[in-house]
Amino acid sequence: MANTTETHGEAAAAAEGAAQPADAGHATTATTEAGHGAEAHGAFPPFDLTTFPSQLLWLTIAFGLLYMLMSRVALPRVGKIIDDRNNRISGDLAEANRLKGESEAASAAYEQALAEARRNAAAIGQKARDEAKADADAERARAEAEVSAKVVQSEKAIAASKAKAMADVGGIAVDAAEGIVKSLVGGAVSKADIEKAVKAALTR
Template identity: 45%
Template structure:
């Protein structure tokens, strides 16, 4: 019995060991064939013609969503921003134009005021010159009259002084002549006689 049991056990032990390589070999072959077939059977998904419909579908969906987002959110905001910028620029241009017009009006007003001031200054200068000239002429005429009166008075005084001086000179000459005659001749001669003699000499 023990010998038959050992044989049976040995046969049982050897049978699985003989079958395992066969199974392993078949599994390896199956794996190799599967790996070989899987590596060459499929293509790159974007280039696979069988996925074109789904790709086109999702492309349309995403572009539709992008269009909706752009048209409903981004584009209105951009339009509002551009409109605000255009409004601000238009307002700035209007303000600049208004300031330019005001500046031109101010310059014209300044130039007009300056021209009026110059004309007024010239008129005042002319009027002042005329008034001063008239006053000078009046003062000159009054001064000429005063000087003429003073000159006439002075000439009259000079003439009177000259007449008086000449009369005094005649008296002095007569006295001197009478004294000279008295000294020379020893005869007393009156002043009236000497004056007559001098007058006769002058005549």
């Protein structure tokens, strides 16, 4: 290094400038500028105080511009897209949930209607069965009554014909006995006696 004292001062200023570039830069630039003009290439560029004011100026402008553009224009645009998408997705999800609820309600209603129909069908079937059974029972009862009436009638007829037959048998037997007696004995036997005898034989 050519002039040690001056570069020493610059180092201290640079270290100070690192902590407080805004203030330190201003004060020391004027003093170091003269020494730097000659060996501008030699200084370590990041510690070169002569460049600090313009860098700070442009940093302020550039970063301020970036902040303005970001906060006013760019970020709301991107944020709006993302929010729109999130809203759309949550809206679609809500719609899907609503439709799902509707379809579930419809399904429940269908199930209910089905159960109702099943119950009705069972009731109708039961009723038809009951009616048929009642009809059949009535028919059977009627048929049975008819049959039993016929049986009674027949029994009566049988009994009548039996009685008549019995009576006829008695008469025939008396006639036969009278004939037999007449031809065997040849005498006259009273009809009353014969009847008495036949009756006795028949009842025996």
